[in-house]
Amino acid sequence: MPEEACVERLLYGGALSMTFPLRLQDLSNVRQVPDHQEAFADPSRDESLIIELLDLKHDVADEASAVWFLEDLAKEQDAEGGMLIEQSGVLEAPRLCYRSMPAVVTSAVGQMAISKGRQGIEAQNIVRVYLANLRLKEVGTDVLIVAYEPVVINPLSESASSVGAGVVAPAEQSGYMPMAEVFKLSVSTFKVHDWNLFNA
Template sequence: MGKMPEDLRAQRPLFGGAIVASFPLRFQDVSDIREVPDNQEVFVDPTRDESLIFELLELKTDVPDNGSATWFLQDLANEQDAEGTVVLEQSGIVQADGEQFRNNRPIITTAVGQMAVSKGRQGREAQNIVKVYLANLRLKNVATDVLITAYEPLLINSLSESAASVGAGLAIPAAESGCMPMAEVFKCAVSSFNVNDWSLFGGVA
């Protein structure tokens, strides 16, 4: 059986096309529905409550390159008031393809964690268990930390607003739904991430 149509991958424009990355078409651009900060691109599959976020941040020079993804993962957990955060795996520094970045090769690290988080303004009693995949691409030539974060729900709380759209309880594995697993979606987005227009980063040629 072939892949379902909504799982077809396509190169998607980010930040007005200045950056591109490939991931399945089932992920919809959230900015079509609500306002998203200028430094973020947010995509979601509402039928599975999975999301993929691209974020541009000022380079955190005090964070060491090795393990920077883990630092950002913990920072994210603190920001979201997450409980029981566990880092499941982390990578050392991965070399990127120089051609994609005009030989300004980013330093890439990745981390995968599990945490309990609530949606929006919901309280702790409505926390879902999610797996979070995070990549940090450090573009030092333009003093920018790029974060690529993917959220995969493992357990949906019956009190969570997500329960209305995807149902409460254990999330249905992607393979059973004919979808590309989030681990693959994440890898695909990270490996295909490409800067087309460096002027996005403040007039750098």
């Protein structure tokens, strides 16, 4: 199987970077993306990768943070029947240090029914959601890296026209890196080049 081309992408004006496949295109070229987010998508597979910078949630425990954010995301998207598939323990990211304080990383994987854009409940797709929370406590920031991978596309979803309705074929069959791998690669290559982004 051909290796999929992955490149280091500069985020937030070059202050951060991560490596992931070229097929994920910058959504800010297509639509408005909020300033605290960077969003990339492969429209042919309806897969997306979102990076979000949020104020640190001091009242959420480190070991529970990824699951907390995953549940929060489900509420925000009016997702139905969310289920947690797995969660990691707390890992330190020694390469991601500010003033010798390493970031704390947790991750969670869930599956939920989500409607696209402004579509209603009758057009929900079954989507696997991979979420990592990188807690940069010294600069008061929770970084979220979220990957969305559709498992089943509803015939009424607007995604059906580009991806096709029904069970989505695994990425490997098309010679693509599966979103679980894209997610791991993105998280493991996350770098901060300029801490001033966080007003540090």
